[in-house]
Amino acid sequence: MMAKVNSIVIIDDDDVSNFIYKRVIETTKAADKITTFIRAREALEYLEETAQSSPDEFPDIIFLDINMPVMNGWQFLEKYQTSFRSNLTKRPILCMLSSSVYQEDITKAYTYADVKEYISKPLTSQIMSNLIQKHFS
Numbered sequence: 001m002m003a004k005v006n007s008i009v010i011i012d013d014d015d016v017s018n019f020i021y022k023r024v025i026e027t028t029k030a031a032d033k034i035t036t037f038i039r040a041r042e043a044l045e046y047l048e049e050t051a052q053s054s055p056d057e058f059p060d061i062i063f064l065d066i067n068m069p070v071m072n073g074w075q076f077l078e079k080y081q082t083s084f085r086s087n088l089t090k091r092p093i094l095c096m097l098s099s100s101v102y103q104e105d106i107t108k109a110y111t112y113a114d115v116k117e118y119i120s121k122p123l124t125s126q127i128m129s130n131l132i133q134k135h136f137s
Contacts, residue, residue, distance in 0.1 A: 003136040005060035007033040011043045011076065012065040012097065021063065021097075021123045028128045031060070040064075040071040044079055055089045061131070063123065066098040066105060073098070077112050084114075093135045095119050 008031040010021050018036040025034050037043035050057050066073035073096060080094075095117040096109040109118045116135065119127055 003132050004029065005031050005132065005136055007031060007035070007057060007059040008061045008063070009043060009047070009059040009092075010034065010036045010063045010097075011040055011068075011073075012036070012063070013038050013068040014065075017065075017121070024123050024125050024128055028125045028132075030128050030132050033057075035059070040068055040073070040076040044071075044076060044083070047080070048083060051084065051088060058088060058090055059092050060090070060136070061093045061095065063095050063097040063119075066096060066100055066109075074108070077115070081112065081114065093117065093131070095131065097121060097123060 008025055010018050012018050012021070015038060018038065022034050022036055025031055035046070037046065047058070064073045064076060071079075091114065093116045094112070094114040096105075096115055097119050098105065099121045101120060106118045109115045117131060
């Protein structure tokens with residue numbers, strides 16, 4: 001029996017990817033609640049609201065795409081770090097989920113303290129299982 005988390009947030013501007021990743025997570029039964037966003041700014045608002053109103057509901061894992069319009073993954077991370085630096089009761093595992101295989105993107109991702117994983121798309125059930133095992137078992 002695999003460990004399980006309460007909540008996962010997926011932020012990717014591609015609806016199809018969000019649908020597929022949600023199905024992968026549902027298939028692995030890794031989370032009770034899966035919330036998807038196609039806009040990083042909306043995800044940020046959701047996280048801010050959740051942190052204030054029900055901190056226990058704050059996601060355990062956040063999957064974040066890099067290349068998105070309006071607010072990209074890097075801009076999200078900048079805002080995330082300033083918004084949630086100290087006032088969280090739990091620190092989510094932040095995973096960059098990207099089609100980019102550029103070493104500079106991978107290196108840059110790990111300069112953010114909250115980023116624990118850099119995952120090359122697509123998210124698979126094997127990657128999901130490994131992630132849960134590594135961080136939540």
